[in-house]
Structures are given as C-alpha cells and as structure tokens.
Amino acid sequence: QVQLVESGGGLVQAGGSLRLSCAASGRFFSISGMGWYRQAPVKQRELVAAITSGGSTNYADSVKGRFTISKDNAKNTVYLQMNSLKPEDTAVYYCNARVIKTAQSIIEFQYWGQGTQATVSS
Numbered sequence: 001q002v003q004l005v006e007s008g009g010g011l012v013q014a015g016g017s018l019r020l021s022c023a024a025s026g027r028f029f030s031i032s033g034m035g036w037y038r039q040a041p042v043k044q045r046e047l048v049a050a051i052t053s054g055g056s057t058n059y060a061d062s063v064k065g066r067f068t069i070s071k072d073n074a075k076n077t078v079y080l081q082m083n084s085l086k087p088e089d090t091a092v093y094y095c096n097a098r099v100i101k102t103a104q105s106i107i108e109f110q111y112w113g114q115g116t117q118a119t120v121s122s
Contacts, residue, residue: 002026002111004095009116012085018118020080022095024111032108033098034071034078038091038118048093049080063089085120092117 008020024031035050035058049069050058057069068081078095095113100106 001101002028002097002099002109004097004111004113006093006095006113006116008080009093009118011119011121014085014087014120014122016085016120017081017083018085020082020093020095020116020118022078022097022113024076024078024097024099028099028101028109029103029105030100031073031076031097032100035096036069036078036080037094037096038089039094039115040088040091043091045094050096051078082118085118087120087122090118090120 003025004022006022008018012018033052036048037045038048039045048060048063049067051069051071066084071078092115094115097111098108100108
C-alpha cells in the first residue's frame, strides 16, 4: 500500500554535501515516523536519523552535528541533509516509514525504500 522512493545519492568528495529525499506514496491515514538507515560494505544496517510526526529527531552519534533530518508533511517527504561528509559515510541509504493506515487504527506498518548509494571519496 505504501511506496518509498529515495533520491539524491551520488558521488562527492570528503567535506562535501548531499541531500537525500524520500517520498512516500500510496494509501495510508498518516505517517507516524520516518527515518534513514544505511548499510556499508561488511557492516550491519544502522539507523542514521529518524523523525516523528511531532518533529522529534534522533541521530546516530557518528552523524550528530553533520546530518539533519527534516520532513515536509504536505509532500509526505523526508530529507536528510548530509554535510561535512567523510569516506566512512559511504553506504547505501534506505528510507524507512511507519504508517497508520486508518484513523481508528493504532497498528503501525513499516515500509522500506529501495536504497540510494552515497559515495564519499577522499
């Protein structure tokens, strides 16, 4: 019922910036939270940043002060502004969304995007 499409990945030199976008579409009542995860070679997928419907944010320690997550409720879109990029930020970045499908439901469903590659060269 929900599709997530990421964009904005690419190749950038260390110290540069990238801005990732993730747009949610389909049928749902509301989005209760969205986030970005990443998976680098030989590493586990990890949470990078998350934001709730109320605007509360959470960041991995490794990106605090460099990355900023934001959202546009009207567009059902979440963004990840990545500044001061380091080679260790190189990974596939995945968008995640938790949605409520009907107004009376308290059950949340989780969806994932296909991922977008971000590569930081030294």
